[in-house]
Amino acid sequence: MHLFALLFVVLIAGWGGGSASASEETGFRQIVLADGPVMVWYPTAQDAPVTMVADNKAFFGVDVIRDAPVSGANHPLVILSHGYSGLWRNQAWLAGYLARAGYVVASFNHVGTSFGSMDPSWAKDLHRRPAQVSRVLDALLADEDLAPVINAERISVIGHSLGGSTALLVAGGVFDPARLLDACGDDSRKLVCTVYRKGGLSRDMASVSAADPRVASIVLLDMEGIRAFTPESLKGIGIPVLALVSGVEDPALPLGWEGREQAALLPAATSRYAEVIGSTHFSFMSQCKPGAVELLEEDAYVCQGETAPREQLHRRIAETIVTFLTAGKQLVSALQVP
Template sequence: MAKEPPMRPLSLLMILLFASTGAQAQTAAPVGHDRLDIPGIEARVLYPTTRPGPVTMIADNPAFVGVPVVDQAPLADGLHPVALLSHGYSGLWRNQAWLAGRMAAAGYVVVTLNHPGTTFGDMSPDWAQHSADRVHQLSRALDALLDTPRFAASLDRDRIAVIGHSLGGSTALMMAGGTFSFDRLMTACGDATDALVCSLYRKSGSGQAVAPAMARDPRIRAAVLLDMEGIRAFPPESLAGISIPVLALAAGIEDPALPLGWESREQAARLPAATSRYAEIIGATHFTFISECKPGAEELLEEDAYICRGETAPRAVLHDEIAKTVIRFLTAGTQMVSALQQP
């Protein structure tokens, strides 16, 4: 779960997140782009195409590197696996557009969306009491994709994955079959104030009892957790019942507010050994999993500049490593010896 950005009116961070420029970036293969029609939810589809242009940019602004796409291009021939992307707390669909673009170039049809109630600029004060809402939003997005005539016949319905960053990791794990217990998480947190996940859920929960949330979507055949927060909310018997492959990737550089021993390494210990893989990305921070920062971004972001700092390798290089690892896992599933196994 990402640090909560200062929620000041029309903040510079919000302006930069929603702004767009025409700057270009490199791409390995043509990527198509379109909007997905879901009432009340902003969603985009990125997918493989053979049309080389004209190229435009999405998720690009003065601070963050975007993705070159071909708007409303035809979908490449063949049967394509599907991936759903879930952003973190107070995030945006743009945060993981870099991953959507790399996966689309590799043959995936990828849906990335804003989660109403937990999206930057659209935050419900009691979001933590309705954790299943995010899963339902993803399921609605999948429904919309499968019902879209130009995509429907070309989607491999036996290869549908969900990928979530931070809070989105908890969403992905619920969609895979995990039960999220707000009360269990609060019990595990106790009076602790150092773990960010505890303070954020405590603030939203307002001390109320919240029923455990179950929202499994049986169409999901694999899940990927990107520096997920909230593993202690999932009862052991709930995790033991997850039968699909799960990959948990963690930031190798620890943030004191996101302690590895309390969060990511607990995922390695609690997820089913037979169907799960875990790895820490050396040189990565929690914010490595969002868009690459441009030169000068820290000056533009001011007090929010921490999201661009701390890595010991270029973010673009780490993005390539993460994307290749995710794709290898989704291709090999439980046949991988480890998450970082080479093909």
């Protein structure tokens, strides 16, 4: 397939409902499940009192109105899945943008693969992440306040890095551990290979499938692990898939080995692929504050390497995602062609 390094996706807007007016703010509340708290973001007409969430010394947070009422109804739902050793805070910027665009958004820490709470053998239980996504979805659709304002026909999962693999599992992809380990061989440079080996992935593990038929579309943000998914399962995915990948080459996350392989393997009829020029793998995380590089020390790479301002990248990424999600199944402008 020919690849087009495009950022903006030109699609026909086919699904109405769920849009927020320019005057609306970001509402925020928590629901507590057995796995831990789930942060819920949504449009609200209430404009005070404003507080900030997901803010710390290194990363900017998002202004929200806590426990405000949801404005309107028929809102599409997005579930965010963070990356390996990440946190719900990593994509708070995107949650806020989507809420202001009329979406209900849920973010949470994945059990066993979140920062400060890592299971050393997490890769031996690959069902855990997609199962948690489905449980969160169960809870949202059963919540007496949120369920009435959610459009259950417009449910999407957006995943960054390892979260992309989680989203692809939920969409119907089948993860075969042996495929990934065979593709990796003895490679010790590629991040996806070292992370899965360290987590205990082995060739004798059974393939994993975790499709949730309630999910109507997915977005992959610089996903890792496409080579683990069986070609047959990828061809069978019938819901829209948007794959956005970083445009700055990284030896640990080779564009040709990861992102462009997604473009080659995902079904052309239902998937769209774009390289976000100027972005790194970590551009999909929150915006770094001045002084973050010095503060983060050996982890400063999460704030470095971009060739465009992260704030600008975020705006373009979010606009592309909203255009894609609004289009639904009417994917008329292909970013990949035979």
